Structure formats: structure tokens, C-alpha cells
Amino acid sequence: TREIHLASRPTGWPGPENFRLVETTLEDPADGQVLVRTLVMSVDPYMRGRMNDVKSYVPPFQVDKPLEGGAVGEVVASAADGFAPGDLVLHNYGWREHVLADAKALRKVETPAGLNPSVFLGALGGVGLTAYVGLFDIAAFKEGDTVFVSGAAGAVGSLVGQFAKLRGAKRVIGSAGSAEKVAYLTDELGFDAAFNYRDGDVREQLKAAAPEGIDVYFDNVGGDHLEAAIASLNLYGRIAVCGAISQYNSTEPTPAPRNLALVIGKRLTIRGFIVSDHGDRMKPMLAEVGGWLTEGKIRFNETTVHGLENAPQAFLDMMRGANTGKMLVELS
Numbered sequence: 001t002r003e004i005h006l007a008s009r010p011t012g013w014p015g016p017e018n019f020r021l022v023e024t025t026l027e028d029p030a031d032g033q034v035l036v037r038t039l040v041m042s043v044d045p046y047m048r049g050r051m052n053d054v055k056s057y058v059p060p061f062q063v064d065k066p067l068e069g070g071a072v073g074e075v076v077a078s079a080a081d082g083f084a085p086g087d088l089v090l091h092n093y094g095w096r097e098h099v100l101a102d103a104k105a106l107r108k109v110e111t112p113a114g115l116n117p118s119v120f121l122g123a124l125g126g127v128g129l130t131a132y133v134g135l136f137d138i139a140a141f142k143e144g145d146t147v148f149v150s151g152a153a154g155a156v157g158s159l160v161g162q163f164a165k166l167r168g169a170k171r172v173i174g175s176a177g178s179a180e181k182v183a184y185l186t187d188e189l190g191f192d193a194a195f196n197y198r199d200g201d202v203r204e205q206l207k208a209a210a211p212e213g214i215d216v217y218f219d220n221v222g223g224d225h226l227e228a229a230i231a232s233l234n235l236y237g238r239i240a241v242c243g244a245i246s247q248y249n250s251t252e253p254t255p256a257p258r259n260l261a262l263v264i265g266k267r268l269t270i271r272g273f274i275v276s277d278h279g280d281r282m283k284p285m286l287a288e289v290g291g292w293l294t295e296g297k298i299r300f301n302e303t304t305v306h307g308l309e310n311a312p313q314a315f316l317d318m319m320r321g322a323n324t325g326k327m328l329v330e331l332s
Ligand code: NDP
Pocket: 044, 045, 046, 126, 127, 130, 151, 152, 153, 154, 155, 156, 157, 175, 176, 177, 178, 181, 197, 220, 221, 241, 242, 243, 244, 245, 246, 247, 273, 274, 275, 276, 318, 319, 320, 321, 322, 323, 324, 325, 326, 327
């Protein structure tokens, strides 16, 4: 079987040289273990942080060891109660074609009718929970709010905009990095307005898209997007700080937001969060978002790359915006 190891730690932007495809063999499952074949795995922005040797909310990847990440697989052989060949399981041992895992590290899942197993890596998984918790709990969204979300054509962002519309937002605005993504937001996802942040000043473009200001900013990007949101936020506005992808490959501290003092007069709330702290919200998220999905009220796009050998490039391409919706790697 094959797996992807961390070959070296990147400085600044990672490249293919930081990854290595390794052939290995696995034993038969010992007592309590299960052999799983990966069907589909996730590549996510937070993995960039794990490539650095720094203390964070998740431990760093180890050089010359396989990378980790969300994946859905099929049980091939089992020496554990409750798991049988053919069972579908969700686990955190992505980046490898097979894994020999402790049954405790696996969660059995059943794909809802009409959906693919990859849904557990997207709308009905951590991605859906991130959008749900960030918008409804952290940003305390309420009906009638005007919402701005950056990274809006990505996995989390595309859900945030649609959730806000379904719960009665007055206006939803998104930013993304290409004309095609902007058209996707307004024509297919029902955003009221969208702009390409590469077309010009983010602050000016946001002002034009939200002439009456915004009440909530869901931040996936940081930097000039955060500064623009602070400028456009109304009194008592709220910011959920979910990510800062514009800074993940920076080698120098970044200056924006330069207008942070506006937080005082506008009485703004800026709150960061980590989705794994909010497992208790999974059940209500699955009920509400699962309903929207099966009723066809939300769209969740996937950009799928095939073959483990292409997983590093899929990750690198996602970091540069090649994905619309969730970036996934299917292993055949
Ligand atoms: P996405 O599907 O949104 O993929 C990343 C996207 O980021 C790219 O498609 C690209 O789109 C955009 N991007 C890259 N560089 C820049 C830049 N310099 N400026 C603006 N946009 C950029 O990923 P996810 O939905 O998985 O994650 C979105 C954010 O949420 C990330 O910041 C991630 O770290 C964060 N996150 C946080 C969690 C938490 O617990 N706090 C949990 C999960 C995710 P484009 O073409 O538009 O540039």
C-alpha cells in the first residue's frame, strides 16, 4: 500500500518537495484493530500550520511520518467488535491508501440517501460544523443581519452564505478570487452580491457591495479583508475569526488591520474559535443542515482529484484557490 509522508518542513509556500510517496506493507489486524481502505480524503488549509514545528491547537506533522487528516474508508478486515468488512468509517488517517487502526479511532457512518460518503468531509462534517458554529454561535447571527463572508466560494464560506440566507439574512455578500467564483456565488448559491478581491481595493469593493454596512463578518482570510470588514461594520457588529489563509504562508508579520481602534467606537466583538471545541453542536447541525441538503435547499460543490500520488498537488492547488467548494482526493 502507499502513503504520503512529510519529507521536510516548508518555509513560506510549500511545494512538492515537502512531500514523499512511500510504499509500505501492513500486518493483519490484531485484537481490537481494523484494516480500512481509504475511499476519499480531505485536504484542508489547517494542514499548512501542521507542517510547521510549532505548538498549536493540533500537534505538528512529523517528518518522515505519514500526514494525517479527515478521510472516509471501507473496512477490509476486522478483529474488533462492531466492525465488519464493507462498513463505512470516518477517521483521521488520511493521506494513505490503507490504514491499520484502533477501532476506537473509527466512527461508523451511513451515507444518507442520494448523497456520497464524501459528505462527511464536507457539509455533514467538520466543514459544516465550522460554518454553523462560526455563524450562529460565534458571530451570533440573527434574522435581518447583513453578512459578509470571505473565501466565499470555498468549502466553509459557501455554506456560511447559504446558511445566512436560509435563516433570514437581509443581505449576503461574498468575496472570492476569480470572476467564475463570483458568478457562482450570485448565480448558483443565491448571494446578493459578490466581488473578486483581486480586482481592486477590498475596502472599496465591500463598501460598494454593502452601502448600508454589514452586521456580521465571517473571516476566512484575514489581512486586508479583515481591515475592510472593520471599516464596513455597523454599531455592535460581530466578527467570527475562522481563518486567516492570506497569512498562512507569510514569513513576516502582516500589517492589516490598521484600523483596529474602530472596534472601540463601533462596540465590535471579534471572536476566534476552533471547531473541535464545539462537538456538542454536531447534533443540531446535522439535523438542520441535513434537512436543507436533502430538501435541495443548499448546494455543496466538490472539486475532486484522483489518486493518492496527486494528493500533495491537490493540497497545494487548494491553497492557491483551484477549488470551488470542498477540495477532495478520491483514491481508487
Ligand atoms: P477553502 O475551501 O475555502 O479553500 C481555501 C481557499 O482560500 C481557496 O480556495 C482560495 O480561494 C482562498 N485563498 C487562498 N489564498 C487566499 C488569499 N491570499 N486571500 C483570499 N483568499 C485566499 O478552505 P476551507 O473552507 O476548508 O477553509 C476556509 C478557512 O476556514 C481557512 O482559513 C481555514 O483555515 C479555516 N478553518 C477554520 C476552522 C476553525 O476551527 N477555526 C475549521 C476549518 C477551516 P480564492 O480563489 O477565493 O482565493
